[in-house]
Amino acid sequence: xxxxxxxxxxxxxxxxxxxxxxxxxxxxxxxxxxxxLIFLAKQNYPQMHKYEHKLAxxxxxxxxxQLGWFEALTFSYTxxxxxxxxxxxxxxxxxYQPGLFLNLGVLMERIPTIKMAREDLAIAKEDMAQYxxxxxxxxxxRYILYVQKQSILTLRTMSSNDAENAQKQVKYKFExxxxxxxNYSKSLVMFSVSTQNKIEAEGAALxxxxxxxxxxxxxxxxxxx
Numbered sequence: 001x002x003x004x005x006x007x008x009x010x011x012x013x014x015x016x017x018x019x020x021x022x023x024x025x026x027x028x029x030x031x032x033x034x035x036x037l038i039f040l041a042k043q044n045y046p047q048m049h050k051y052e053h054k055l056a057x058x059x060x061x062x063x064x065x066q067l068g069w070f071e072a073l074t075f076s077y078t079x080x081x082x083x084x085x086x087x088x089x090x091x092x093x094x095x096y097q098p099g100l101f102l103n104l105g106v107l108m109e110r111i112p113t114i115k116m117a118r119e120d121l122a123i124a125k126e127d128m129a130q131y132x133x134x135x136x137x138x139x140x141x142r143y144i145l146y147v148q149k150q151s152i153l154t155l156r157t158m159s160s161n162d163a164e165n166a167q168k169q170v171k172y173k174f175e176x177x178x179x180x181x182x183n184y185s186k187s188l189v190m191f192s193v194s195t196q197n198k199i200e201a202e203g204a205a206l207x208x209x210x211x212x213x214x215x216x217x218x219x220x221x222x223x224x225x
Contacts, residue, residue, distance in 0.1 A: 025151040029144070033225050037216050038139045044217025048135060051128045058117075058124035065110070065117035135215070142212040149205040156194070156201040163194035 042048055170187040173179035213219055 025147055028147050028151060030225070033223070034140065034143050036223060036225075037143055037212070038136050040216040040218065040223065041135050041139045042132070045135060045215055048131065051124075051131045055121075055124045055128050058121040061117045062114070062121050065114040139212070139215050142208070142215055146205075146208040146212045149201070149208040153198070153201040153205045156198045160191075160194040160198040163191045167191040 167187040167190070170179055170184050174181065174184040209220060216223070
């Protein structure tokens with residue numbers, strides 16, 4: 001085994017040791033910060049407002065149905081002449097008699113209408129409660145995925161830096177005639193692959209960050225920890 005091969009092997013072992021030290025992402029999970037993200041999502045996510053409007057609409061429907069009781073009541077009045085003569089001339093005074101009438105048909109229809117409005121309100125409350133759970137789960141999932149992608153990016157950045165340093169050393173020895181072209185080519189390939197992995201990890205981390213920011217309605221950098 002050549003010196004460069006020993007160096008590359010040592011580099012891989014070093015990278016493995018570094019990865020082992022960073023293999024758990026749990027230390028990067030901030031649950032207090034996660035609670036803030038969930039709060040922001042409930043405040044800013046448009047779909048949340050949709051359920052809030054539906055709940056308000058259902059509340060209004062119950063009030064409207066209850067006010068409908070008055071539709072069964074009708075106020076009217078009658079008038080008459082208590083002193084009209086046989087010739088048709090008025091010999092007395094005109095009297096007015098107010099009256100309040102109850103429409104039983106309308107009254108009977110109002111009871112199921114109110115019950116239906118209350119059922120609509122109950123459904124709206126259940127939908128709101130269910131979506132609260134759904135949005136909490138969605139934010140948690142996106143946050144954990146974001147932390148995961150950030151952790152992977154950190155590892156691949158470290159590996160890329162190690163590969164770059166190794167490639168520079170091989171290049172220096174190759175230019176001095178102390179290393180073969182084959183080993184120099186291998187170091188270039190290793191550096192290229194490591195750089196590509198880092199770029200892919202950067203893209204995945206940015207996408208995870210964007211997905212999380214969509215839920216909370218603001219940039220993560222603007223969220224105070």
